[in-house]
Amino acid sequence: MTTHQTHLLTVENVDKHFDISGGFLDQLAFKGGVHLEKTTVKAVNNVSLFVNKGETLSVVGESGCGKSTLARVILGLYRPNAGKVFYDGQRIDHLSHEQWLPYRRKMQMIFQDPYASLNPRKTVRQTLEEPLRFHNPKMTAQEAVDKVAYVMEQVGVDPGWIGRYPHEFSGGQRQRISIARGLILDPDFIVADEPVSALDVSIQAQILNLLMDLREKHDLTYLFITHDLSVVRHISSRVAVLYLGTVCELASANDLFESPRHPYTRALLSAIPKVGEKKAKHIKLKGEVPTPVNLPSGCVFHGRCVYARDRCRKEFPPLNELPNGSFVSCHGVEEGWDLN
Amino acid sequence: MSHLLEVRDLEVKFALRSGDITAIDGASFTLDPGERMGLVGESGAGKSVTGFAIINLISKPGFISRGSIHFEGNEISAYSPARMRRIRGNRISMIFQDPMMTLNPVYTIGFQMIETLQAHRNISKAQARAIALDKLQKVYIPSPEKRLSQYPHELSGGMRQRIIIAISLLADPAIIIADEPTTALDVTIQAEIMDLLQELCENEKMGLILITHDLGVVSQVTEKIAVMYAGKIIEYGPTETVVHHPVHPYTIGLIGSIPGTIEPGKDLKQIPGMMPTLTNIPPGCAFNPRCELAAEICTQKTPVLEEKQNGIMAACHMK
Numbered sequence: 001m002t003t004h005q006t007h008l009l010t011v012e013n014v015d016k017h018f019d020i021s022g023g024f025l026d027q028l029a030f031k032g033g034v035h036l037e038k039t040t041v042k043a044v045n046n047v048s049l050f051v052n053k054g055e056t057l058s059v060v061g062e063s064g065c066g067k068s069t070l071a072r073v074i075l076g077l078y079r080p081n082a083g084k085v086f087y088d089g090q091r092i093d094h095l096s097h098e099q100w101l102p103y104r105r106k107m108q109m110i111f112q113d114p115y116a117s118l119n120p121r122k123t124v125r126q127t128l129e130e131p132l133r134f135h136n137p138k139m140t141a142q143e144a145v146d147k148v149a150y151v152m153e154q155v156g157v158d159p160g161w162i163g164r165y166p167h168e169f170s171g172g173q174r175q176r177i178s179i180a181r182g183l184i185l186d187p188d189f190i191v192a193d194e195p196v197s198a199l200d201v202s203i204q205a206q207i208l209n210l211l212m213d214l215r216e217k218h219d220l221t222y223l224f225i226t227h228d229l230s231v232v233r234h235i236s237s238r239v240a241v242l243y244l245g246t247v248c249e250l251a252s253a254n255d256l257f258e259s260p261r262h263p264y265t266r267a268l269l270s271a272i273p274k275v276g277e278k279k280a281k282h283i284k285l286k287g288e289v290p291t292p293v294n295l296p297s298g299c300v301f302h303g304r305c306v307y308a309r310d311r312c313r314k315e316f317p318p319l320n321e322l323p324n325g326s327f328v329s330c331h332g333v334e335e336g337w338d339l340n
Numbered sequence: 341m342s343h344l345l346e347v348r349d350l351e352v353k354f355a356l357r358s359g360d361i362t363a364i365d366g367a368s369f370t371l372d373p374g375e376r377m378g379l380v381g382e383s384g385a386g387k388s389v390t391g392f393a394i395i396n397l398i399s400k401p402g403f404i405s406r407g408s409i410h411f412e413g414n415e416i417s418a419y420s421p422a423r424m425r426r427i428r429g430n431r432i433s434m435i436f437q438d439p440m441m442t443l444n445p446v447y448t449i450g451f452q453m454i455e456t457l458q459a460h461r462n463i464s465k466a467q468a469r470a471i472a473l474d475k476l477q478k479v480y481i482p483s484p485e486k487r488l489s490q491y492p493h494e495l496s497g498g499m500r501q502r503i504i505i506a507i508s509l510l511a512d513p514a515i516i517i518a519d520e521p522t523t524a525l526d527v528t529i530q531a532e533i534m535d536l537l538q539e540l541c542e543n544e545k546m547g548l549i550l551i552t553h554d555l556g557v558v559s560q561v562t563e564k565i566a567v568m569y570a571g572k573i574i575e576y577g578p579t580e581t582v583v584h585h586p587v588h589p590y591t592i593g594l595i596g597s598i599p600g601t602i603e604p605g606k607d608l609k610q611i612p613g614m615m616p617t618l619t620n621i622p623p624g625c626a627f628n629p630r631c632e633l634a635a636e637i638c639t640q641k642t643p644v645l646e647e648k649q650n651g652i653m654a655a656c657h658m659k
Contacts, residue, residue, distance in 0.1 A: 062526035170614055200382035200553065200615075205597030205608040212607070227526065230556070234599030234608070253604065271531035273556030275598055276583040282531045288496050 007050040007086075008189060008221050009074065014083030014093075016044040016066075016073050016245075020293075042292045043069040045245040045300075046083070048319065051189075056215065056222040058232040058253070060268075061242035062289065067225045070242070071191045074223065075107055076100050087189070105135050108182040112194035114174035118166040124152070124177055125162045128184050135185055147184065154217070155180045155210060172203035176210065183214065193225045208235060229272045233257050241265050244292055244300040247319055251326035261328045263305050263339060299331065307332050307339055342413065343370040344547055345394070345515060350407035350417075352386075352393050355400075361618045363389045363402065365571045368645070371515065374545040376538070378558035378579065380594075381568035382615055387551045390568070391517045394549070395428045396421075412514065430460045433508035437520040439500035443492040449503055450488030453510060460511045475506040479536055498529035505536065515547040516540075522557065534561050555598060559583045567591050570616055570626040573645060577652035587654040589631045625657065633658040 021027045021039040029037040043066045051057045059067045072078045074085055076092060085093040092103055111117035118127060128148045133139060139147075149159035155176040157169075166174055175195065182190055192211070196204040212235060214220060226232055232239055232253065239256045241249045241264065249262040260266045263283075270282040285304045290296055296303050302312040311331050319329045332339050352364040364386045371377055379387045392398050394409055396419065409417040416427060428434075436442045444452060453472035454465060461468075469488070476484035479502045492500055501521060508516055518537065522530035538561050541548045550562055558565055558579065565582045567575040567590070575588040586592045595601060596609030613630045616622060622629055628638040635658060643655040 062528065172614060201555075202382060202594060202597050202611040203614060205599075205610040208599065209607050209610055212605075228599075229527065230598065230600035234604050267528060271527040272600075273531070273534070273554065273560045275555045275559050275595060275601055282528075282535075284532065285528060288498065 006052070008053045008088060009051040009223070010084075010086040011047060011049050011070075011074065012084045012086070014044055014047045014070070014073055014085065015042075015081045016069050016078055017042050017081050039293060042295050043245050044073065044080075045295065047242075047245070047247050048083075049240050049247060049250055051221060051223055052237075053188075053221055054215075054219065055237040056224055056235055058224040058226060058236035058239045059242055060226060060229060060232050060239060062227060062268075064289065064292065065242045066245035066292070067227075067242055068193055069245075071109070071193050071223065071225050075109055075191055076103070101135075105185045106187050107189045107191070108185065108187040110175075110179055110182045110190060110192040110195045113198050114171055114178050115166075115198070117178050118174055118181075120166050123163050123165055124148075124157075127166075127177065128152070128181055131181065132184050151180045151184050152177075154183065154214065156206075170203075171199055172206060175199060175203075175207055179207075179210065179214070183218065186218070187220070189221045189223070191223045191225070194227070195224075196231065197226065197228060204231075211235070229269065230274070241268065244289065244295065246300050247327070247329060248301065249326065249328050250319070251324075251328075255324055255326050261322070261326065261333050261339075262301075262330050263307055263332070264301050299329075307337060309337075343410075344373050344375075344412065345371040346408075346410040347390075347394065348408045348410070350390070350393060350409065351405045352389055352398060352402060353405040354402045358619070360405075362621075363571055363618060364393065366407070367566075367568075367573050368407075369566050369573065369576060371547045371549065373514065373547060374541055375564070376541055376548040376550065376562040378562035378565040379549060379551045379568065380553065380555060380558055380565060382553060382594075384570075384615060384617070385568040386571040387553075387568055388519050391434065391519050391549060391551050394517060395432050395434060396424045397428070397434075426460075429456065429508075429513075430511040431513055432515045432517065433511070433513045435501075435504055435508050435516060435518040435521045438524050439497055439504055440492075440524070442504050443500060445492050448489055448491055449495075453488070453507055456507055457510050471510060472506075475509045476503070478509060478540070479503075479506045481506070497525055498532065501525060501529075501533055502536070505533070505540075509540065509544075512544070513546065515549065517549045517551070519551045520553070521550075523552070523554070530557070537561065555583070555595060556600075567594070570621055571618060572626065572655065574627070574656070575652065575654045576645060577650070577654075581650045581652055585650060585652070587648045587652050587659050588627075588656050589633050589658070590627050591654075593630075625655070631658075 018041045020041055027036040029035055061067050073080050080093055084091055087103060129144050132144050152159045157173060157176050196207050236253045238252050240247050243264050249265045260269050267283040267285050287304050298314045299312040299317050302308040317329045317331045319327045320334055321327050348368045350364055350367045353360045353362050367390055381387050393404055404417055408415055454468040457468040457471055473484050481487055481502055522533050552558055562579050565579045566573045569590050575591045586595055593611040611630050624639040624641055625643050628634040637657050643657045645653045645655045648654045648659055
């Protein structure tokens with residue numbers, strides 16, 4: 001994963017840790033003499049991945065695995081503690097606020113909860129016009145209104161409702177408006193953080209269809225963050241599975257769902273309830289997800305993995321490429337242990 | 341043959357200043373010992389209100405305006421609050437969606453379990469503690485002794501939901517009503533909790549009413565299913581049949597709109613529009629503005645739930 005030229009986005013060995021140790025007094029520790037102790041949440045650890053132009057890469061994992069933090073690092077909302085992020089061949093993670101501006105037009109985000117992500121005191125017009133006017137200071141009022149109306153039509157909201165406030169819309173329509181806000185600057189790359197998980201299934205289908213249509217029409221590239229694996233299978237070209245801030249498997253959607261390799265991916269997939277299928281035996285995991293404050297040594301998954309051996313407890317497994325182009329971070333897969 | 345629970349023609353209304361609105365409109369279903377039923381629908385369809393109505397937890401301005409709820413040979417819908425308390429949490433218990441909100445954060449798990457037991461039975465603290473331990477073991481909680489002295493914030497979400505299930509089991513209820521018990525949990529935990537509920541129903545011959553929006557979960561856990569739309573049950577039948585050969589156009593649309601039922605990358609089947617709010621239910625069949633089969637009769641006459649094919653009951657003029 002070294003050639004950033006062909007990829008639209010490349011993430012290289014990114015770490016993001018949060019210091020939660022609080023003030024001086026909170027840090028005081030008295031074990032073996034008085035000293036200061038820092039507590040850090042290791043949200044993202046040594047994550048590398050890339051997104052090709054025009055594809056949809058889904059990042060999946062359970063709550064607290066670092067998916068949203070990773071998205072925010074990519075968009076420059078958090079600065080990584082280590083590692084690099086490249087967009088279109090240019091390194092972007094270390095840029096200043098001003099230097100970021102041209103990239104903000106190209107990279108946009110859609111948030112999970114359409115009830116929280118729209119300003120309740122702004123009309124649809126104000127919400128959509130603000131980024132437009134900010135990034136295009138020379139635009140005339142008429143051009144701005146035309147653009148807003150055009151984008152509203154694209155996402156299936158009647159442009160006649162331009163003067164309404166968010167509370168006048170249903171959840172599905174609000175999510176359409178926040179998608180419109182993501183599209184208004186004609187971006188190339190959109191990060192969608194759980195865009196349908198707050199919606200009912202019939203509305204969810206409408207929004208997923210809309211996102212897929214828009215991708216074709218506007219030639220978009222998506223980074224899709226979700227915990228819903230059936231949605232992932234439906235829309236993505238490739239999938240990255242995250243566990244405790246670490247990528248365990250990165251593969252094409254087809255390979256991942258047909259023949260998952262990493263033991264965690266297998267357990268995760270076996271837990272999805274499928275409509276109309278009698279319950280398959282799901283793979284039970286030992287214990288619970290450890291806190292990201294004290295990461296396990298070696299493979300982060302070893303404490304819950306039924307195949308874990310000595311090497312897993314000591315050595316961190318690198319993300320290795322398999323012959324079919326998938327990447328898996330597991331000693332067992334690498335050494336060909338019997339994982340069935 | 342009489343059923344463990346028989347709800348007939350249940351109607352729940354909410355009295356608002358602008359007039360009464362009907363949250364549940366003539367729901368009827370039955371539940372037998374050990375039977376697992378799914379109550380499915382989108383938000384606002386009336387699933388939770390149905391669950392609350394069974395144990396008479398509808399608070400003002402809501403009230404049960406019609407219908408009967410027959411449980412273990414008694415008509416319980418008209419019970420006094422004091423009498424109802426003897427059933428609620430004792431013969432019928434309920435599990436709620438959010439395990440973070442259901443437990444009291446300032447009391448230990450043990451205190452909350454013993455309190456519940458002593459409210460229903462005249463037993464000593466030590467006896468109650470023994471029962472609490474037994475139930476914690478039933479839901480596979482590791483080191484149950486230790487949990488009794490812990491506070492809710494010391495436990496993970498999945499663990500808390502297990503504790504809540506253990507609490508609901510304390511009095512050996514005949515029925516558990518589970519309102520979205522796994523919606524707030526991750527899939528791997530969800531699978532474990534669902535396995536647990538199913539096992540408990542089988543072993544203890546307990547009836548389960550599973551309220552959820554997730555058809556996947558319902559199709560794996562339950563034996564029969566009632567699909568609700570705008571306050572009405574519009575399809576009712578064995579889970580297998582409903583999931584594979586749904587009759588009502590809404591159920592067909594609902595199943596088609598789930599990613600995973602069709603080939604990846606293809607457009608999902610979508611139901612146009614959205615569910616009407618309860619103040620604004622269209623005349624005739626409530627689904628008619630969104631239905632592709634709708635004919636004139638659908639806008640004039642409300643369809644009743646009647647026997648269609650393969651033992652499915654559905655409320656639709658066109659099928």
